[in-house]
Amino acid sequence: MTAQTLTIGKALNLGLRKAMEDDAKVVLMGEDIGRLGGVFRITDGLQKDFGEDRVVDTPLAEAGILGTAVGLAMRGYRPVCEIQFDGFVFPAYNQIVTQVAKIHARSRGKLAMPIVVRIPFGGGIGAVEHHSESPEAYFAHTPGLKVVAISNPVDAYWGIQQAIASPDPIVFLEPKRRYWDKAEVDLDAPPDPLWASRVIRGGDDVTVLAYGPMVKTALQAADAAAEEDRSVEVVDLRTLSPLDLDPVVESVRRTGRCVVVHEAPVTLGLGAEIAARVTESCFHSLEAPVLRVGGYDTPYPPSKLEEEYLPDLDRVLDAVDRAMEF
Amino acid sequence: MRELASEPVSAAVSSATTEVVDPVPGAEAPHLPRQDLVQLLTPEGERVEHPEYAVDLDGEELRGLYRDLALVRRWDVEATALQRQGELGIWASLLGQEAAQVGAGRALQPGDMAFPTYREHGVAWTRGVDPLHVISLFRGVDNGGWDPVATGFNLYTVVIGAQCLHATGYAMGLQRDGGESAALAFLGDGATSQGEVNEALIWAASFSAPVVFFCQNNQYAISVPLERQSRVPLYQRAAGFGFPGIRVDGNDVLAVLAVTRAALAAAREGQGPTFIEAFTYRMGAHTTSDDPTRYRLASELEEWKLRDPIARLKAHLSRTGIADQAFFAAVEAEADELAGRIRSGTTEMPDPPGTAMFDAVHAEQTPHLAAQQAEFEVYQASFEGGSE
Numbered sequence: 143m144t145a146q147t148l149t150i151g152k153a154l155n156l157g158l159r160k161a162m163e164d165d166a167k168v169v170l171m172g173e174d175i176g177r178l179g180g181v182f183r184i185t186d187g188l189q190k191d192f193g194e195d196r197v198v199d200t201p202l203a204e205a206g207i208l209g210t211a212v213g214l215a216m217r218g219y220r221p222v223c224e225i226q227f228d229g230f231v232f233p234a235y236n237q238i239v240t241q242v243a244k245i246h247a248r249s250r251g252k253l254a255m256p257i258v259v260r261i262p263f264g265g266g267i268g269a270v271e272h273h274s275e276s277p278e279a280y281f282a283h284t285p286g287l288k289v290v291a292i293s294n295p296v297d298a299y300w301g302i303q304q305a306i307a308s309p310d311p312i313v314f315l316e317p318k319r320r321y322w323d324k325a326e327v328d329l330d331a332p333p334d335p336l337w338a339s340r341v342i343r344g345g346d347d348v349t350v351l352a353y354g355p356m357v358k359t360a361l362q363a364a365d366a367a368a369e370e371d372r373s374v375e376v377v378d379l380r381t382l383s384p385l386d387l388d389p390v391v392e393s394v395r396r397t398g399r400c401v402v403v404h405e406a407p408v409t410l411g412l413g414a415e416i417a418a419r420v421t422e423s424c425f426h427s428l429e430a431p432v433l434r435v436g437g438y439d440t441p442y443p444p445s446k447l448e449e450e451y452l453p454d455l456d457r458v459l460d461a462v463d464r465a466m467e468f
Numbered sequence: 469m470r471e472l473a474s475e476p477v478s479a480a481v482s483s484a485t486t487e488v489v490d491p492v493p494g495a496e497a498p499h500l501p502r503q504d505l506v507q508l509l510t511p512e513g514e515r516v517e518h519p520e521y522a523v524d525l526d527g528e529e530l531r532g533l534y535r536d537l538a539l540v541r542r543w544d545v546e547a548t549a550l551q552r553q554g555e556l557g558i559w560a561s562l563l564g565q566e567a568a569q570v571g572a573g574r575a576l577q578p579g580d581m582a583f584p585t586y587r588e589h590g591v592a593w594t595r596g597v598d599p600l601h602v603i604s605l606f607r608g609v610d611n612g613g614w615d616p617v618a619t620g621f622n623l624y625t626v627v628i629g630a631q632c633l634h635a636t637g638y639a640m641g642l643q644r645d646g647g648e649s650a651a652l653a654f655l656g657d658g659a660t661s662q663g664e665v666n667e668a669l670i671w672a673a674s675f676s677a678p679v680v681f682f683c684q685n686n687q688y689a690i691s692v693p694l695e696r697q698s699r700v701p702l703y704q705r706a707a708g709f710g711f712p713g714i715r716v717d718g719n720d721v722l723a724v725l726a727v728t729r730a731a732l733a734a735a736r737e738g739q740g741p742t743f744i745e746a747f748t749y750r751m752g753a754h755t756t757s758d759d760p761t762r763y764r765l766a767s768e769l770e771e772w773k774l775r776d777p778i779a780r781l782k783a784h785l786s787r788t789g790i791a792d793q794a795f796f797a798a799v800e801a802e803a804d805e806l807a808g809r810i811r812s813g814t815t816e817m818p819d820p821p822g823t824a825m826f827d828a829v830h831a832e833q834t835p836h837l838a839a840q841q842a843e844f845e846v847y848q849a850s851f852e853g854g855s856e
């Protein structure tokens with residue numbers, strides 16, 4: 143087994159490199175991704191090794207990045223588009239929602255759109271506005287798109303390769319505040335399928351669901367809960383569309399309690415959909431309503447307030463307590 | 469070389485390829501014939517005349533411009549230091565762009581409205597915005613503490629290019645109201661690639677809106693050089709939209725003032741928009757998070773140091789006797805005082821209360837959000853006294 147301890151950032155970098163080696167049609171496009179290696183250095187060194195035709199520093203125009211990706215995909219290329227920060231995907235939103243998402247259906251399958259849109263997402267880095275958002279629900283709500291939100295180096299390394307190999311367009315969300323988190327990555331092992339959610343900690347009292355940056359928070363909350371003799375099961379959803387709720391349903395039927403955590407505002411967030419589905423499937427097992435922990439229904443606040451805005455260990459524990467006491 | 473459609477543009481471009489007079493070193497602008505660059509003050513501080521643009525400023529006004537430039541730079545240097553010491557989350561330095569910003573800002577009249585990006589601290593200064601109200605944004609306290617209406621200076625816009633449409637719409641409003649004012653939209657060279665910026669140029673032209681687009685071409689959009697955004701000098705883009713474009717030496721405060729004043733006057737008189745390309749250089753990093761050594765040569769910086777906007781005005785004022793040592797010393801002292809005020813004002817700036825995020829989400833608060841805020845307050849109160 144070839145294993146290496148990698149940060150999420152480095153795992154993405156190596157995963158992208160591997161995908162480019164495996165398939166000459168893979169083209170990276172984005173602002174500052176070439177010479178600079180991206181503002182988070184995720185594409186560091188790739189332009190030097192693969193050339194300017196395969197790692198393209200684009201003009202400053204997100205609609206252009208996604209719109210030209212459509213044309214390149216029609217020619218058999220596999221564009222991997224980097225959006226510099228979550229808040230800057232919106233100039234490309236039109237292309238993603240009206241074109242990328244629909245072309246396969248409109249062409250009755252004659253045109254594939256194997257496009258990956260990489261977006262560093264979420265808050266917690268003390269940034270100015272538009273640099274800390276969680277836009278996943280907009281994309282998960284769009285038929286035709288698949289949405290992945292990784293939480294760890296293993297899924298970074300393997301997930302980005304699986305996403306690139308997928309024939310469908312994928313919005314690939316990277317937890318920017320966790321880019322520097324490390325774990326051992328097995329570079330040989332066949333990975334879990336991209337679409338499977340994963341129970342990452344066993345427990346009996348409450349099932350906590352999370353994805354992206356909140357997975358670590360959920361695990362910390364589970365540790366803290368254990369000290370109070372509460373046994374929390376944690377599921378990393380990994381893919382937000384399509385949702386793989388089978389392990390979740392199995393878990394909630396056992397625990398009878400479910401808490402969903404995300405940074406995005408609670409209203410009409412992923413938690414709402416999950417609560418509805420879990421309730422439909424587990425109605426008779428539930429001891430408490432499915433609870434949601436998320437951002438408030440306000441614009442993402444200035445960074446001095448982000449700690450109060452973002453779900454943290456205490457807010458997850460608070461929800462766990464409420465579920466237990468219901 | 470591809471053929472260009474319109475006459476004047478193709479003439480300018482072809483002459484550019486044959487008679488390169490003085491490509492600004494390091495900027496890799498072989499398309500820069502000097503006759504295309506409005507300049508009233510050479511890098512050496514020599515006053516020169518231009519056939520179309522003139523400024524006639526008295527000594528006090530000239531000294532005032534120097535003071536603006538020096539104080540704005542000191543503010544910027546202090547803010548960069550504060551960021552390094554952990555007092556600010558990030559800072560977007562204007563180093564090297566002081567003349568472009570002060571010149572443009574001083575061209576505005578009180579009734580005009582400026583639409584900045586995130587780097588126009590020099591323009592903020594000319595509009596009387598308190599530096600601490602700008603600092604508070606970069607400290608993460610708010611999204612800009614000033615009143616856009618009272619100051620005639622819109623809030624900063626971080627999403628590249630969006631403000632160009634706002635400025636155009638604002639100008640259309642001025643036009644409908646029969647006002648005597650204009651809007652001034654700021655943008656960077658990178659921003660010219662955005663679809664929304666191009667839409668703004670179309671709207672401005674189609675409605676002959678009283679708006680001036682002031683593009684600071686500082687040669688880079690983070691790491692991406694101008695060549696990736698445009699294959700023609702940026703000011704020539706305007707011709708394709710159907711209004712005048714002009715390139716000015718962005719490190720020459722007099723030229724910038726003259727050119728922007730003329731463009732704003734034309735807008736106010738109903739002659740429609742102008743696109744100004746202020747040719748300059750970002751002397752610092754893109755922001756304090758950036759490392760420019762990864763994408764540009766130190767030699768480039770050295771070349772541009774010779775074109776410093778403040779040194780040239782100082783040379784001019786000294787040589788002509790318009791300002792003496794006592795004046796420069798007084799400005800220096802004032803800068804020290806400003807820096808001190810910025811430093812203490814920053815370190816003493818209170819954090820906002822958590823409830824601030826709910827305050828102004830809607831003009832009419834919703835019952836749902838009010839209830840959420842109440843829950844938030846109860847939750848926060850449950851920690852009080854615990855940890856502190």
Ligand SMILES: Cc1ncc(C[n+]2csc(CCOP(=O)(O)OP(=O)(O)O)c2C)c(N)n1
Pocket residue numbers: 173202204226230233587626627628655656657658659660686688689690750754
């Ligand atoms: C829509 C959008 N995309 C990307 C960014 C990230 N970003 C911030 S500044 C910048 C470069 C801007 O370059 P330019 O317009 O030349 O202005 P400058 O920063 O040089 O003043 C980029 C890509 C953004 N703020 N908004």
